[in-house]
Amino acid sequence: MIRAFGARKVREAEAPLLAAGVPLMERASGALALAVLRLLGGSYGRRALALVGRGNNGGDALFAAAFLARRGMGVAAVVAEGAHGAGLAAARAAGCAVLDVADIDAVVREAARADVWIDGILGIGARGGLRGPFASLVERLEGSREGSALLPEAGRSAGAGPLVVAVDVPSGIGTDDGAAPGPILRADLTVTMGAPKPGLLLDPARRYAGRVETADIGLCLSAAARAAGCAALDVADIDAGFPSPDLVSIERADLPLLWPVPGPSSHKYTRGVVGVAAGSASYPGAGFLCVDAALAAGPGMVRYAGTLGSAVVSSCPEAVLGEGRVDAWVIGPGLDREALARAEPIVDGLRSEGWTAPAVLDAGALAWAERGMTPATVLTPHAGELAALFSRLGIEGSREGIAACPAAAAKLASEFTGATVVLKGPVDVVVSPGSPVYAQSGPAWRAVAGAGDVYAGLLGALLAAGLEPARAAAAAACVHGLASENGPMRASDIVRNVPAVVRAALAGGGSEEGSGYHAPGASASAFHMRRARVSGGRRPMQKIDECARTAREES
Numbered sequence: 001m002i003r004a005f006g007a008r009k010v011r012e013a014e015a016p017l018l019a020a021g022v023p024l025m026e027r028a029s030g031a032l033a034l035a036v037l038r039l040l041g042g043s044y045g046r047r048a049l050a051l052v053g054r055g056n057n058g059g060d061a062l063f064a065a066a067f068l069a070r071r072g073m074g075v076a077a078v079v080a081e082g083a084h085g086a087g088l089a090a091a092r093a094a095g096c097a098v099l100d101v102a103d104i105d106a107v108v109r110e111a112a113r114a115d116v117w118i119d120g121i122l123g124i125g126a127r128g129g130l131r132g133p134f135a136s137l138v139e140r141l142e143g144s145r146e147g148s149a150l151l152p153e154a155g156r157s158a159g160a161g162p163l164v165v166a167v168d169v170p171s172g173i174g175t176d177d178g179a180a181p182g183p184i185l186r187a188d189l190t191v192t193m194g195a196p197k198p199g200l201l202l203d204p205a206r207r208y209a210g211r212v213e214t215a216d217i218g219l220c221l222s223a224a225a226r227a228a229g230c231a232a233l234d235v236a237d238i239d240a241g242f243p244s245p246d247l248v249s250i251e252r253a254d255l256p257l258l259w260p261v262p263g264p265s266s267h268k269y270t271r272g273v274v275g276v277a278a279g280s281a282s283y284p285g286a287g288f289l290c291v292d293a294a295l296a297a298g299p300g301m302v303r304y305a306g307t308l309g310s311a312v313v314s315s316c317p318e319a320v321l322g323e324g325r326v327d328a329w330v331i332g333p334g335l336d337r338e339a340l341a342r343a344e345p346i347v348d349g350l351r352s353e354g355w356t357a358p359a360v361l362d363a364g365a366l367a368w369a370e371r372g373m374t375p376a377t378v379l380t381p382h383a384g385e386l387a388a389l390f391s392r393l394g395i396e397g398s399r400e401g402i403a404a405c406p407a408a409a410a411k412l413a414s415e416f417t418g419a420t421v422v423l424k425g426p427v428d429v430v431v432s433p434g435s436p437v438y439a440q441s442g443p444a445w446r447a448v449a450g451a452g453d454v455y456a457g458l459l460g461a462l463l464a465a466g467l468e469p470a471r472a473a474a475a476a477a478c479v480h481g482l483a484s485e486n487g488p489m490r491a492s493d494i495v496r497n498v499p500a501v502v503r504a505a506l507a508g509g510g511s512e513e514g515s516g517y518h519a520p521g522a523s524a525s526a527f528h529m530r531r532a533r534v535s536g537g538r539r540p541m542q543k544i545d546e547c548a549r550t551a552r553e554e555s
């Protein structure tokens with residue numbers, strides 16, 4: 001599980017430590033310098049360019065620059081007025097050249113010689129996108145990379161121009177909401193301090209982060225710190241007295257704690273009955289896929305209540321027709337006008353119970369979303385459907401606006417309706433009242449017609465088993481993503497892969513979870529790094545402290 005913390009909680013975790021004199025910046029800059037050395041494979045003959053903003057993010061970059069210079073690297077720091085005083089003194093003392101950001105041509109010349117650019121312009125103190133001279137510089141630097149095609153979208157080969165390491169976050173992203181206003185330097189590696197930040201997991205900002213490594217600087221927020229004695233690490237722990245994360249991402253290794261597994265006294269009704277109102281004469285496939293996916297997740301029973309009737313049973317003999325008990329409804333995939341009318345009494349029933357019964361409203365059924373719902377109802381729009389929903393509810397929000405900040409859009413939809421909202425896309429964002437936000441990424445192979453119907457079916461099965469809605473939505477998204485790996489595939493292939501994915505996760509087999517992750521556009525091939533756990537980094541704290549101490553003694 002990746003637990004991400006926003007700027008406020010990071011500052012709250014830092015405050016008592018800073019008051020007690022814990023050298024957080026030394027730890028951060030030490031971890032950063034070590035990461036740069038690992039990335040470059042050494043220091044001999046290498047050159048670095050540190051872009052240094054006014055705040056502590058720039059301080060991290062300056063102390064790391066000093067460390068790298070003492071290791072023999074040629075280092076230049078690009079500063080504006082008001083840069084971190086002690087950091088600047090350390091960098092100068094270590095022999096770093098200091099350039100003024102306003103002298104843009106000199107900076108660009110130096111940048112062309114460097115093996116690595118260290119982006120320490122803005123961290124969690126950023127308010128809005130980059131402005132001023134650093135904005136112009138970043139535009140120029142990004143342009144120079146694009147112009148020489150040094151960093152193609154799909155990856156890069158070794159030796160192809162400078163690598164970029166972002167300090168804490170790529171400068172100028174929305175740390176908390178994943179927005180990406182203004183120019184941003186695309187990083188190959190982000191060394192994030194203490195714990196991952198939500199923006200590193202959310203679109204569009206995550207696309208600038210490259211590989212993310214967490215430096216454990218002792219904030220007791222990261223998984224490694226918790227495992228080392230702050231607390232046990234499991235799903236149940238989210239609310240165990242430690243700061244609750246602002247954003248969570250479930251990984252394969254978390255599934256055994258979440259996925260419903262039958263016990264000796266289970267029977268079909270304790271395992272949950274999923275009711276499916278999906279598919280129609282116009283869109284039959286959605287009905288089959290949704291039922292099939294619900295069955296693949298392993299509920300006690302799937303009851304089909306759509307208009308396709310026996311055709312569904314001939315395709316999925318396990319499906320049951322006729323009225324009866326339902327623990328969670330899935331309504332909406334592939335409903336034409338006639339089928340929507342047939343589903344209306346089911347929705348009326350849910351409404352008459354105050355929307356307290358577990359249900360998924362997808363696709364056409366999103367038209368029934370309204371104020372006064374509860375988290376038990378899960379709305380599953382993609383960006384286009386959410387834009388339509390906003391327009392119907394009188395909320396301003398175009399499809400483009402939603403894509404520019406999906407997390408904020410999902411939050412707004414959830415706040416307005418009271419429901420749990422899953423905004424589907426490259427990252428599925430789950431927002432539910434009283435729960436952390438979940439962000440689950442999946443491969444683009446699953447961007448095919450019918451994949452959403454599969455997701456709705458999986459989710460219905462988890463709700464019917466009694467999972468809390470936000471966790472059900474996140475677990476279903478996690479499995480949906482894993483089952484979509486290694487394409488090409490069609491939606492029915494995703495369904496077919498589900499049992500094997502769940503089986504492997506429950507057996508704990510083949511899990512590579514815990515490895516650092518790559519944002520799209522970054523490639524592992526350019527640099528060979530140990531796969532470190534993104535939610536904590538297994539690097540021992542002593543090593544970072546040792547590095548910080550050496551840097552202090554040397555300077």
Ligand SMILES: NC(=O)C1=CN([C@@H]2O[C@H](COP(=O)(O)OP(=O)(O)OC[C@H]3O[C@@H](n4cnc5c(N)ncnc54)[C@H](O)[C@@H]3O)[C@@H](O)[C@H]2O)[C@@H](O)CC1
Pocket residue numbers: 014018024025028029053054055056057058060121122123124125126127128129130131132167168169193
């Ligand atoms: N407090 C500490 O001692 C520690 C801080 N750490 C680092 O410090 C960072 C946070 O430091 P700060 O709180 O100083 O904040 P930042 O360094 O992120 O930025 C603050 C400065 O940027 C300016 N600014 C804000 N938005 C801007 C924009 N859009 N365009 C141009 N300038 C803008 C502000 O006016 C302020 O001068 C973290 O991200 C982390 O890298 C770590 O070293 C851990 C310890």
Ligand SMILES: Nc1ncnc2c1ncn2[C@@H]1O[C@H](COP(=O)(O)OP(=O)(O)O)[C@@H](O)[C@H]1O
Pocket residue numbers: 363382424425426427428442443444445446447448449450451452453454455480
């Ligand atoms: N670019 C992408 N990368 C990864 N996953 C995606 C991407 N675009 C969409 N998805 C996922 O694919 C599925 C598509 O669902 P949806 O748009 O509802 O399709 P349909 O209605 O045809 O089933 C969703 O689960 C969504 O999260």
Ligand SMILES: [K+]
Pocket residue numbers: 057119120121122123166167168169170171
């Ligand atoms: K930064």
